[in-house]
Amino acid sequence: MPESEQKLIHTFSALADIGQEVAHKYNFHEMIRTSFHLLLGSLAIMRGGIARYSRFGHELNFLAVRGLGDDFPVSASIDPADEREFLTAGMSAIEASQAKMLIFFQRYQPFVEKRGIELIIPMIVHDELVGLVMLGEKASGEPFNSADRAIVQAMARHIGVGIYQRNLLAELERKAEQNRRLYEEMRLTYADTVKSFAAAIDYKDKYTEGHSVRVGKYSELIAKSLGWSDERVEGVAVAGYLHDVGKLTVEKRIINSPTRINAKESAELSKHPVVGYDILLPIHHPYTDVPLAAKYHHERLDGRGYPDGLKDDQIPYIAKIVNLADSFDAMTTNRPYKARRPAHEVIEDLQRNSGKQFAPELVTAMFEGMLDELEGGSEDKSFRRLLGREYMEAEGIIPMLRNALNGINATGPLTLVASE
Amino acid sequence: MSNSAQAEIRREGETAVVYANEYLNKITGEKIERECRDKIAQGCSRLLVSFRDTEIVNSIGISILLGVIDAASGANAEVVFTDVNPDTAHLFETLGLSRHARIVTA
Numbered sequence A: 001m002p003e004s005e006q007k008l009i010h011t012f013s014a015l016a017d018i019g020q021e022v023a024h025k026y027n028f029h030e031m032i033r034t035s036f037h038l039l040l041g042s043l044a045i046m047r048g049g050i051a052r053y054s055r056f057g058h059e060l061n062f063l064a065v066r067g068l069g070d071d072f073p074v075s076a077s078i079d080p081a082d083e084r085e086f087l088t089a090g091m092s093a094i095e096a097s098q099a100k101m102l103i104f105f106q107r108y109q110p111f112v113e114k115r116g117i118e119l120i121i122p123m124i125v126h127d128e129l130v131g132l133v134m135l136g137e138k139a140s141g142e143p144f145n146s147a148d149r150a151i152v153q154a155m156a157r158h159i160g161v162g163i164y165q166r167n168l169l170a171e172l173e174r175k176a177e178q179n180r181r182l183y184e185e186m187r188l189t190y191a192d193t194v195k196s197f198a199a200a201i202d203y204k205d206k207y208t209e210g211h212s213v214r215v216g217k218y219s220e221l222i223a224k225s226l227g228w229s230d231e232r233v234e235g236v237a238v239a240g241y242l243h244d245v246g247k248l249t250v251e252k253r254i255i256n257s258p259t260r261i262n263a264k265e266s267a268e269l270s271k272h273p274v275v276g277y278d279i280l281l282p283i284h285h286p287y288t289d290v291p292l293a294a295k296y297h298h299e300r301l302d303g304r305g306y307p308d309g310l311k312d313d314q315i316p317y318i319a320k321i322v323n324l325a326d327s328f329d330a331m332t333t334n335r336p337y338k339a340r341r342p343a344h345e346v347i348e349d350l351q352r353n354s355g356k357q358f359a360p361e362l363v364t365a366m367f368e369g370m371l372d373e374l375e376g377g378s379e380d381k382s383f384r385r386l387l388g389r390e391y392m393e394a395e396g397i398i399p400m401l402r403n404a405l406n407g408i409n410a411t412g413p414l415t416l417v418a419s420e
Numbered sequence B: 001m002s003n004s005a006q007a008e009i010r011r012e013g014e015t016a017v018v019y020a021n022e023y024l025n026k027i028t029g030e031k032i033e034r035e036c037r038d039k040i041a042q043g044c045s046r047l048l049v050s051f052r053d054t055e056i057v058n059s060i061g062i063s064i065l066l067g068v069i070d071a072a073s074g075a076n077a078e079v080v081f082t083d084v085n086p087d088t089a090h091l092f093e094t095l096g097l098s099r100h101a102r103i104v105t106a
């Protein structure tokens, strides 16, 4: 094979390989090292280096070097004037001997001269300086001719694209991380807002202190027992926290009346679900159905609830959960006109009203959650925390819950199993 | 015996003998350069790179051999490429590696 032809094939193979390398290597540093070998090996260049440019720090960081000595700096700062100079030069190789006007060159001249750097090639992609290639002498001792320059420029362009892609990816990852954090912050802010709303609602009603917060927690426990995802459980909890937000507009005197209220006052109080809906509707909630839960949390399966007297399958599922949680809390706490009822009575009541007021599968889910906690199946102690240990561990509760679970017909005539 | 999975290097007094095999042409060939640097640090004054089992040398291979030459020149050690086939010898000649290493054809 003629000498020139063999050399040409060798060089062009390197150029082809570098294209493959940049396009297909997923490991950035391996891609850089392989490309560096291909670049040096294509023309048998004795020494050199590839540096990535950081626009933020205005510095070059060397990713690969060969034969530049141990004292060669791993990073080097670049003056903005140099950056402009490199951008003007474009991708063309700059002779080290003609680069003396660069501040960069003046700063690092001892290294460049001592190590016999002959060519400096700025890597520019989309009008952006992404790095620099430095090349020393060829093994043959011959100077770089115009064909040689064309080759190394083409290879440097490939490497530059590889670095540019990596920068884009890093930027994308940074943005995604930023978004994730922002979303997390918003979620926390939302959760805080919800909690302070719940506190504001409960503050108005001195006899049912902590009611909204407890309804939130019971709703959460029911949804968990149904096996819902964390996000949906969170949504149900929020609906519980906010279900009585409409009470903020009801006169404090009516809410806090120590005796049973009259018909007019009752009518005033029963507006709170719709008022709550109106308050919550314009707010952008990260979860669906929060306003609907407020509007329909006093509806009953048998159609005897308010405000619309909806029946079973017309009632949004989330409202059924909040309704059960709300009633459960009303039964298990002291009210001005009624003392808290013992656990066995509450269980009986829920069982009896299952299919009339409450969705049977929700009562089942709640009982299962309680039983799971009492029998030590779960680490959770929420029911005991909310109701008190003595109350929850009253004699005969466990067999009663088991019995109740056997007795409830989860697909009673009035109930459609939720299509969740 | 040749083994393409890892660099084969052995030491005979002042001389280190390394077999280039095929992996010289891949990034894994960097191991050859590292081993040669180690042997020089241990006092070898002669590096013998055998191309007995090497058909062709690509650009990565050339770069790695330049690394071996660089390692040797820092310690004034001699580099010899042995069992080189005529085509590869020709390539070494053309690219100028013959100015830095003695080439012994097969």
Ligand SMILES: [Fe+2]
Binding pocket: A243, A244, A272, A297, A298, A326
């Ligand atoms: Fe309510």
